[in-house]
Amino acid sequence: MSILDDIKEKLQGKINDWYEHNPHRIYFSVDKKDIREIARVMFKDLGFRYAIASGTDTPKGFEILYHFSFDKTGHMVSVRVLIEDKQNPEIDSLAVISPAFEWIEREMWEMLGIKFIGHPNLKRLLLADDWPEGKYPLRCERES
């Protein structure tokens, strides 16, 4: 069984919009309430390496892509979650699974304003301490 079949089997019922852009690039969406369980399965059970997460401000909400790499085969599997509430965006922190998630969650918090519930140390990473509150550099100002 390939690693992709393993994912589909372990995460049955939680996967939406499975898309294979090419043999090595796979994207699928999940509900934000499932993200901790899914990350745990991919990182701990299936042996993926966590590459990084990228947060984007889209018209539908804040979209976070968690990129996992399976080095034995070269697959890059990106897990998509959408946080629809843009006034009060929050999601479970994955830093409880592994310290590798700590810094990127701090960065996404200060760049986009997403709160990571349960993060042990949510404070500024890159921006200066006197950076004004409420100004998030990676948010897009769009006309309504």
Added chain:
Amino acid sequence: MKNIKLKALTKSLWVFHLCIGGSCNNCDIEILDLLTPRYDVERFGIMLVGSIRHADVLLITGSLSRKAAPRAKRLYEQMPKPGVVVAVGSCALGRGIFKDGYNTPCPLDELIPVDLYIPGCPPKPEAMITGIVRLVKKVRGEK
């Protein structure tokens, strides 16, 4: 009096290298390259020092990130005067390619007075040596 002090210092320049943030580090590597056998500026008496209080020349690279700016100003004030400030690389000149960034608020010379600009991305070691030589000649009043 100030000019005499400065002229005397040009015999053997002690340089403090400062990277004020927002730098890709290439200029810093090329500056360190000047110490290595091919260019070997130590034979001219030019030396890198570990503390700003010993320095005659403040060599600055980087495009001045917001976090680093207050510290850069403090270090300039600690430099014993008379001293010379040299800006190395396109970033130190005017933020270069990062001009429109949200974290690079202003060009270096709005914060600290600069005496010599060495352009390039990164400037070649030969360009840096030429710049320093021109500065030394200018301070000594030679053409």
Added chain:
Amino acid sequence: MSHKVVIPIGPYHPLQEEPEFFQLFVEGEKVVDIDIVIGYNHRGIEKICETKHFDQVPFVVERICGICSTSHPLACVNALEDLAKVEVPERALYIRTIIAEMERIHSHLLWLGLAGHFIGYNTVWMWAWRYREPLLDCFEMISGNRNHYAMMKVGGVRRDIQDEHIPALKKALDELSRAVDMFKGAVMDDPVIHSRLKGIGILTHQQAIDWSVVGPTARASGVKIDVRRDDPYAAYDRVNWEVIIQEEGDVFAKTVVRILEMHESISIIRQCLDKMPRGEIDANVKDMPPGEGVGRAEAPRGEVFHYARSDGTNRPIRYKVRAPSYMNVASNKIACVGGTISDATITLAAVDPCYCCTERVTVIDRPANKKILNGWDLIRLSQEKTERLKKVVK
């Protein structure tokens, strides 16, 4: 009675080219905690990329880092070619490989020099950087600049390697090959360096996996990952080469990995120069369709990750960059703690931090019994330890 002492390394230390702050909490000689503060180098490149055209983006990302200056454009064009499903001409793939491997050699020599300086072997520093010069001359010959070569573009490369360059390149490689052999002997067979670097700054296999470290930092701990083999790009699947793995995870293992990787790089470049076919070097990509793409490259420090999203216009709507040191520097929290102050500098330097890629680190200070040593003092402590060991070992 133990008292906590804080030792700042940074933010402006002469031999640490980039500003960052490591704060070491120590009790006596032992490091008990470390806080890393970064943010001094943050330039907002991801946001800047959203305002540039796709053909300007490789130039912006090239200036993320001066040392791994071609790895970022390579990952960038990999991401954009992944997005647009572009087929790159074969000659361009070989040229990309040659440039990337030349960069790996120059970067590892640079690190070797700095590491030599930190432990007091200044001759190693001078010689390693001296042997970089012919390589930088070759870069200048091929691309016009010693650093920031601007060779990569979406769909190919911007300049060709001319036939008349090849003899000079091969001559430089022969000289480098002798130099790497010399360093191998000088470093790997020296008993003082063994006692100085072995058992220092250990990152175990499980810790390397938990912290998701990449590059030589991971390979020195027995984690068998290398993007060039796992997810091949450029011409890496067309030449023969080995992934270098060591098991111990200490600073000595990281040094060995880097030296042996230089050997492999020289071999890869020689094979590419022989196998490179004639032909086009550019696929002439005109449009970027909407979609997303992920591109990776194995920089000298590890996996560089770029993600691009396009909506069909000529600018990216989101561009994400993750440099290898983002993952590696964070692991210093484990590698440094438990060691002594004199080993702190070399442990922190062993992950080959490219702070411009990640920009981080600060030093923490505790109120009671504060004793401040600057970075210059720390390097001096490190060099003094080597002197003491020389007397014991020899």
